[in-house]
Amino acid sequence: MKQPVPNKIYRILVINPGSTSTKLSVYENEEEVVGQSYRHSRSELDAAGSVSKQKTMRANYAYNMLNEHGISLDSLDAVVGRGGLVQPIDSGTYLISERMLADLISSTAEVHASSLGGIIAYEIAAQAGVPGYVVDPIVVDELEQVAKLTGFPGIERRSVFHALNQKAVARCCAADMGMKYEDCRFIVAHMGGGITVGAHRYGRVIDVNDAIAGEGPFTPERCGQVPISQVISMCFSGAYTEEELQKMTSGTGGMYAYLGTNDLQKCERLIREGDEYAALVLESMAYQVAKEIGAMSAALEGRVDAIILTGGLAYSTRFTGVIKQRAGLIAPIKIYPGENEMLALAQGALRVLRGEEQLLTY
Numbered sequence: 609m610k611q612p613v614p615n616k617i618y619r620i621l622v623i624n625p626g627s628t629s630t631k632l633s634v635y636e637n638e639e640e641v642v643g644q645s646y647r648h649s650r651s652e653l654d655a656a657g658s659v660s661k662q663k664t665m666r667a668n669y670a671y672n673m674l675n676e677h678g679i680s681l682d683s684l685d686a687v688v689g690r691g692g693l694v695q696p697i698d699s700g701t702y703l704i705s706e707r708m709l710a711d712l713i714s715s716t717a718e719v720h721a722s723s724l725g726g727i728i729a730y731e732i733a734a735q736a737g738v739p740g741y742v743v744d745p746i747v748v749d750e751l752e753q754v755a756k757l758t759g760f761p762g763i764e765r766r767s768v769f770h771a772l773n774q775k776a777v778a779r780c781c782a783a784d785m786g787m788k789y790e791d792c793r794f795i796v797a798h799m800g801g802g803i804t805v806g807a808h809r810y811g812r813v814i815d816v817n818d819a820i821a822g823e824g825p826f827t828p829e830r831c832g833q834v835p836i837s838q839v840i841s842m843c844f845s846g847a848y849t850e851e852e853l854q855k856m857t858s859g860t861g862g863m864y865a866y867l868g869t870n871d872l873q874k875c876e877r878l879i880r881e882g883d884e885y886a887a888l889v890l891e892s893m894a895y896q897v898a899k900e901i902g903a904m905s906a907a908l909e910g911r912v913d914a915i916i917l918t919g920g921l922a923y924s925t926r927f928t929g930v931i932k933q934r935a936g937l938i939a940p941i942k943i944y945p946g947e948n949e950m951l952a953l954a955q956g957a958l959r960v961l962r963g964e965e966q967l968l969t970y
Contacts, residue, residue, distance in 0.1 A: 616685075616961075617636050617637055618635075618636070618637055618685040618686065618957075618958060618961050618962075619634065619635070619636050619679075619683055619684050619685050620634070620635045620636075620684070620685060620686045620687070620688060620954050620957050620958070620961075621633075621634055621670070621674070621684050621686075621687045621688070621729075621732065622634070622635060622687075622688050622689075622950050622953045622954050622957075623670055623687065623688070623689040623690070623725050623728050623729050623732075624689070624690045624725055624949050624950060624953065625662075625666050625689075625690065625721040625722060625724045625725050625728070626721055626722070626800065626801055627720070627721050627800075627801035627802060627829060627858075627859075628647060628648055628653075628800075628801045628828070628829070628870055629645055629646060629647045629648060629801075630645075630646045630648065630666045630669050630670075631643075631644075631645045631646075631947075631949070631950060632644050632645075632646075632669060632670050632673050633950045633954070634673075634674075634677070634679055635950075635951075635954040635958075637958060638951065638954065638955065638958070640950065640951070640954075642673065642677045642679065643950065644669075644673050646669050650860075650864070650870065652665075659720065659721050659723070659724065660713070660723075660724075662721065662724065663724050663727060663728060666721075666724055666728060667728045667731065667732070670728060670732065671732075681732070681735055681736035682736060682737070684732075684733075684736045684738050685738055685961060686733070686738050686739050686740070686741060686957045686961060687729045687732045687733040687736065687738060687739075687740045687741070688701075688729060688740070688741040688742065688743060688953045688954065688956065688957040689704070689724075689725030689726045689727075689728060689729030689730075689740070689741075689742055689953075690722045690725035690726070690742065690743075690745070690746075690772065690949065690953065691722065691725065691726055691742035691743070691744070691745020691746060691747070691772075692712050692720060692722045692723025692724070692725065692726055692727075692742075692745060692746065692747075693711075693712075693720055693722070693723055693746065693747060693768065693820075694708055694711045694712060694726075694745060694747055694970065695711065695747065695970075696747050696748075696749035696766070696767060697745065697747060697748065697749070697968075697970065698748070698749075698968070699744050699748045699750070699771070699775070700743070700744070700956075700965070700966075700968045701741050701742075701743045701956040701957065701959065701960045701965060701967060701968060702741060702742050702743075702745075702967070702968045702969070702970050703739055703740070703741060703967055703968075703969065703970070704726050704729060704730045704733070704740040704741060704742060705969070705970050707970055708726065708742070708970040709726070709727065709730050712726045712727050712730075713727060720746070720802075720820055722745070722746050725742065726740070726742045726745075729741070729742070741956065741957050741960065741967075743772060743952065743953050743956030743957065744771045744772040744775060744952070744956065745771065745772075746768050746769060746770065746771055746772075747766075747767065747768055747771075748767065748769075748771035748775075748813070749766075749767035750767065750812040750813045750814060751765070751767045751813070751814060751815060751816070752814045752815070755814065755815040755907070765818060765821075765823070766818050766821060767813070767816060767818070768818045768819075768820050768821065769798070769804035769806055769813070769816040769817070769818070769819070770798035770800075770802070770804050770919070771813070772949050772952050772953065773798050773918060773919070773947045773948060773949045773952065774796045774798050774804070774806050774808070774813065774816075774918070775789075775808075775813075775952075776947075776948040776949065776951070776952035777796060777916055777918045777944045777948055778792070778794050778796055778808050778916060780944065780948065781794065781914060781916050781942050781944065782794075784942075785913070785914065787913070789808075789811055790810055790811035791810065792808065792810070792811075792913045792914075793808065793809050793810070793908050793911055793912055793913050794807075794808040794912070794913060794914055794915070794916055795807060795808070795901050795904045795905060795908065795912055795914075795915045795916070795938075795939070796808055796915075796916045796918065797897055797900070797901060797915070797916065797917050797918065797919075797931075798918050798919045798947075799827075799897060799917065799918070799919040799920070799921035799922055799927075800827075800828075800919040800920045800921060800947075801827060801828055801829055801830075801870065801920075802819040802820070802827055802830060803817075803819055803824060803825050803827045803830075803832075803897060803900075803919075803921075804816055804817055804818075804819050804824065805817055805824060805825075805897065805900040805901055805903075805904055806904065807904040807907040807908050809908060814907060814908075815904060815907040816904075817900060819832075820858065822834065822857055822858075824896070824900050825893060825896030825897045825899070825900055826861065826862040826863070826892075826893055826896060827861075827862045827863070827893070828862055828863045828864060828870040828871070828872060828893075828921075829858070829859055829860065829861060829862050829863065829864045829870040830857065830858045830859075830861050830862045831856065831857045831858075831861030831862055831865070832861075832862065832896060839853075862893070863875060863889055863890075863893060866885070866889045867885075867886055867889055872890070872920075872921055872924055872927065875889065875890055876890070876924065876926060879926075890926065890927060890930075891930055893927075894927050894928075894930035894931050894934075895930060895934065897931055898930065898931045898934035898935040899934075901915055901931070901935045901938065902935060902938065905938050905939075910938075912938055912939035913939065914939055914940050914941070914942050915935060915938060915939050915940070915941045915942070916941075916942050916943075916944060917931065917941060917942070917943045917944070917945075918943075918944045918945065918946070918947065919945075919946070919947060920945070920946060920947075922943050922944065922945040922946070923945040923946065928941075928943055
């Protein structure tokens with residue numbers, strides 16, 4: 609492995625697979641020199657197979673990007689991927705060890721594409737002879753114990769959310785307000801293929817919905833929280849296999865189940881063409897986000913410095929407008945559309961490469 613060198617320009621490959629996209633970048637220190645985002649249609653994902661079987665398809669995008677831009681593997685200093693469903697851990701930058709890789713490859717890799725970030729990063733880093741990292745994976749756990757009880761002994765609420773982007777935009781918003789993240793009380797709603805809404809209190813996320821487990825609003829492709837008794841009846845009806853029901857909850861649920869698309873832009877086009885049902889679906893999804901924001905306001909005892917809307921859906925003024933109308937009295941609403949995840953991943957690797965932050969062990 610290459611050793612840290614002071615004042616060096618580090619070249620870092622960043623890999624960020626999401627439920628409907630694969631984002632790739634090459635950074636030289638904090639500057640992105642190459643960046644590409646590939647959006648995957650439902651037909652492309654279905655053709656590749658389960659999430660774990662999408663590894664080759666998504667990894668090929670990374671290899672092709674490097675080849676197209678003449679970037680050799682031996683010019684890299686590190687590869688960093690978005691972390692997946694490993695065991696709950698503290699916030700920070702982790703070396704992808706064989707133990708972490710085994711957990712990433714396990715059955716948890718089937719339920720969220722983020723696991724592929726670490727798997728692909730490990731593969732490319734090994735070929736390049738450089739370290740592979742993950743930064744602030746989706747299992748960063750800062751929940752208070754009071755937020756974990758469910759009323760169903762044996763089942764606890766988990767902290768599984770868009771930790772990387774939520775924390776990155778929270779820090780950015782705090783700086784824009786002339787404050788430190790550790791001194792702020794924020795509600796952050798990451799709104800993309802999955803939607804998670806977190807209560808950030810003084811630098812820690814004390815409560816957040818677990819979108820993978822079915823908590824919170826329905827999303828472009830997930831069903832969100834549904835009446836459990838009806839789900840139990842479906843499970844024992846004999847009409848569905850477990851795999852079919854799992855796919856209905858995460859993959860073909862939500863807006864996709866209603867409209868046959870997980871693309872909000874297509875939904876808005878239907879609305880412009882006069883589709884009243886599409887308008888109802890969009891408004892209902894935004895309505896549920898606003899309700900979740902209200903719940904997180906209670907977690908923060910009603911004292912909220914700002915509500916931050918981020919992720920791909922935050923580009924839609926129609927969508928954010930519904931949220932503003934219903935939640936705008938709670939606190940000022942700040943919009944940071946898209947994600948800062950690529951830079952946040954690169955910066956996490958840089959802090960370790962520069963010796964500014966201790967590399968954590970899984």
